Amino acid sequence: MESPGIDAGLMQWLLERVRSGASPDAVLAAMVERGWDAAAAAAALETAMREHLAEHAREHGLPAPERVPCPVEMNGASVIDAGDRRVTVLANMLHPRVVVFGGVLADDECDALVAMGRERLRPSPVLDMETGVDAVHASRTSDGMFFRRGENALCERIERRLAALVDWPLENGEGLQLLRYGPGAEYRPHYDYFDPARPGSAKTLARGGQRVASVVMYLNTPERGGATTFPDARFEVAAVKGNAVFFAYDRPHPMTGSLHAGAPVVAGEKWVATKWLRVGRYD
Ligand SMILES: O=C(O)CCC(=O)C(=O)O
């Protein structure tokens, strides 16, 4: 793959440096020293990195990585301006890619989402990736419903806020999903991406492409249990009203470590709103 302005010689030079483990900053500095404009150097390096990753994926029989939202850098800001609200960063992990946010929603916004959706709840289905049919399954014992994107002023406000928070186009988001877990209910370990090799995924993939990230917002604080768990990382996020967990997966593969679950609610109930982000426009 070549981009305008990057010839084969330069690509090779960049790839050699990337493969030898030089830091992006060091490569950029070397390019600027050779007379490159900083922005053009960064663009060329990004192209080289992309080619390097695609080649690695081909060699290992893996799906090629997609761009994913990157809400915060490591050791970056502790507070993010999400447009109409300042959100705190409580934890930030690179692998699996997980960010825990504090105060994404106000208490009254959580209560309003629950009030608006509760009459429309139905047993949550699981997509059968062989047949493409949604069906109720023992692995998922919550009740749920979907708001259409922009269905009402509150959904629209939250969608706008999330788009600003994770820096991802609003149009690439699915509508908010509301879930209620009663005592003992859970969502067993699963991936949120669609398996491209299975025939039942084709229909949903045709609309917006692959999912690349999820944001699970906690609408109440369960009495006990109901954490969101990441078994590969032996990590869990406690469900606290108004907080949210973001996680990203750059390809539909377990190597992302994005296996996660809604652990059983031990006492009380648990309400969440989930936002899934697609790689492309979800219309
Ligand atoms: O309830 C949770 O903590 C996780 C929800 C989830 O995994 C999902 O909605 O896909």
Ligand SMILES: [Fe+2]
């Ligand atoms: Fe999930």
